[in-house]
Amino acid sequence: MSDAGLFDRLFGAGAHQVRVDGQFVHGEAQLAGRQLAVIGTWNSAAIDGDLALAVAGAVLAVVGADAASGTAPRPIVFIADTSGQQLSRHEELLGINGTFAHLARCVDLARRHGHPLLTLVHGEAVSGGFLAFGLLADRVCALADAQVRVMDLRAMARVTKIDFERLQALAAASPVFAPGAANYWRMGAVDELWAARDDWAHCLTAALSAAASASAQDGRAALGETRGGRSLAAPIAALVDDA
């Protein structure tokens, strides 16, 4: 569930013009003297083609405006609150996977135009809805109690036909399939965890400078190896790359 006070805590009351239209988040904010674009989804949105296109359109508008005015590319703060993709025959028929690919390409265009990209996960970040834009940022920050997952353990038990109790026991020991922001941190997909008592504006300012100096290369597998949550991804990729 999204908290309307989030933007005041992030940017300070009165220092933002972020609007929530339905489940679409968009607007401007100011932080430490810098202008930011804020784009995303709200209230555990099940993302359909319309919402994905709204997010993509907002990204293109920011890229277009800064390119036209010749100003420094503004950082984009993605607010990712999604319960996943909309499950519907209509969406599948019209190629929701292709619309998500278009959104991913728009995010990549913004990166190549020099916009620092940061994602904040504060509610839920699930599966395809997270893949489409949030996971692609240069830096991903999550509140420690945010729900990050592909599927909850009960549904997973049903699909894999492995006992729920067994999955629960394994989840305690392995970050590989248990939901939770901390597991994604250990695996290198979440860069930093913020606690409820933290000064989020301060955290965001620091995270934005980290995003601005992020390498163009994808460092998540190496980070996951360093943090001990994903020990094989980096060495196996290196085996193929160096063979």
Place this chain on the structure above:
Amino acid sequence: MTLRRVSYFEASARARVAGLMDPGSVLEWCPPQQRHSSPHLALLDAPVAFDDGVMVGSARLDGMPLLFAAQEGRFNGGAVGEVHGAKICGLLRRALRERPRAVLLLVDSGGVRLHEANAGLIAISEIMRGVLAAQAAGIPVIALIGGSCGAFGGMGIVSRLCDALIMSEEGRLGLSGPEVIETVQGVEEFDSRDRALVWRVTGGKLRRALGEASDLVGDDVGAFRAATLAALARPSEVRDLERLLANQQALETRRQHFAEARDGLEIWRACGFAEPEAVPMLAVDDFNRQLAAGQAGGSI
């Protein structure tokens, strides 16, 4: 030269690679002999594969150097786990250094492997970035879809990032599989046992009509090879701001045009097929001819 028709649908990943590429040109990295299997599956007492369900390597196609990844749909539905995904990521990174003529992704996958769900989801995000990086470096990435698992979940997104997407009629492409939609939303929303409906909503003829698949071919490894060569002869699209704005507009128009559509029949009718109900029975050549004729006035 007349080649025996080999069903792409029935073939294993390795047989597809052998049939597509120039004879004797295939080199595999992290082959099964090295036994890089998934420790996460082993922990759950689930069967493992020594290649973790994907073959990656280099080969030649009509003499042109390529890199390829071929997913094995018969192992865990071609699903992406940590090792499986890392092999594809390593391949895409290698492409930046080796600069092959193209990277071929022989997609046959339901998406994330739930037994190692977090690792699979992150790996797919890494594959997405890898594809985008290869393309930015001027290396085209081509998806081939014609196996029993199709291309779903994150691999459905990856496939739509590709420069060309070659499908057979048997191939399927989407995000959420019909079974998942039926389980969550009910059989009235999507009856996953109605195979004809499933193909009208996700199959190659629907995806080609929408312009999402660049080519529709018969279920034949040789036809996939010919279409890949044809795709390589076409110039790659430039994806600048102007182009993405045009794509955005096209997707918005499609959603307005088909605001209520729930069946491929409606798409085929709009594409100028006089008898949409007959489209599933059309031979591939006839389908392609009628599609081209119907779209002479502009595509949808």
